[in-house]
Amino acid sequence: xxxxxxxxxxxxxxxxxxxxxxxxxxxxxxxxxxxxxxxxxxxxxxxxxxxxxxxxxxxxxxxxxxxxxxxxxxxxxxxxxxxxxxxxxxxxxxxxxxxxxxxxxxxxxxxxxxxxxxxxxxxxxxxxxxxxxxxxxxxxxxxxxxxxxxxxxx
Numbered sequence: 001x002x003x004x005x006x007x008x009x010x011x012x013x014x015x016x017x018x019x020x021x022x023x024x025x026x027x028x029x030x031x032x033x034x035x036x037x038x039x040x041x042x043x044x045x046x047x048x049x050x051x052x053x054x055x056x057x058x059x060x061x062x063x064x065x066x067x068x069x070x071x072x073x074x075x076x077x078x079x080x081x082x083x084x085x086x087x088x089x090x091x092x093x094x095x096x097x098x099x100x101x102x103x104x105x106x107x108x109x110x111x112x113x114x115x116x117x118x119x120x121x122x123x124x125x126x127x128x129x130x131x132x133x134x135x136x137x138x139x140x141x142x143x144x145x146x147x148x149x150x151x152x153x154x
Contacts, residue, residue, distance in 0.1 A: 001132035005102050010059075010075045010088040022130050024153060025054040026144075027106065029094045031066035031122040032059070032077045036140050039123050040082035046144035047086040053153065055086035058102075060094040063121050067091065094119050106134060127152050 002025065005017040031037060040057075047055050059074045061067040069077065071090050078084035092100040095107075095118045105111045106126050107118035112134040115126075120139055127136040127149075136152045143149075 002105070002128045002134065003132040005105075007092075007100075007102060008090040010071045010090055012071070012090065015087070015089070017132075020054050021132065023052060023054050024130060025056060025128040027056050027058065027102070027126040027128065029060045029103075029119045029122060029124055030057045030088075031061070031063065032069060032074060033066040034063070034122040036121070036123040037066075039143060040078060040084055042143050042145065043086065044082055044084050050153075057084070057086060057088045058094060059088070059091040060119075060122070061091065062093060062095045063119075066122060125149070 003018045003021050006014055007017070009015050028043065030040070043055055043057070057078075059067045059071075067074065074091065075088060078088055092103065094100070094103040099118075103118065107116060109116045115134055115137050117137045123140040125138040125142065126134060127138070129135050138146070138149060
């Protein structure tokens with residue numbers, strides 16, 4: 001399940017997802033040059049108001065080449081423009097050939113139990129429960145304060 005993954009943070013240090021056992025997790029694929037990029041501000045606000053929920057941002061460049069930067073450039077952009085303090089991860093591939101193992105799991109029902117939805121664009125969201133089970137997928141247009149997100153979390 002989700003807790004079996006280990007991936008690198010944007011700073012290059014490995015993060016063992018087993019440390020998130022007992023917490024809800026939101027996984028987002030992000031980009032710095034997208035119409036949805038202002039969601040960084042919404043997710044940062046959500047993060048500050050919901051410290052018990054883990055947010056993991058995964059920069060990816062599969063949609064319109066909207067995340068061309070290096071990990072260092074992405075980290076700087078997020079910090080300077082949006083004050084992002086939630087966990088950003090290293091840049092990954094979230095769709096198509098070369099898709100990282102986590103996004104393979106998130107988008108293959110034979111692995112996660114029900115969801116075949118790969119991200120349709122930047123800022124798609126996956127909600128994982130305290131036991132490491134994928135419970136919800138939300139498209140890019142759904143922001144963190146959307147009633148569907150709040151209901152899924154509660």
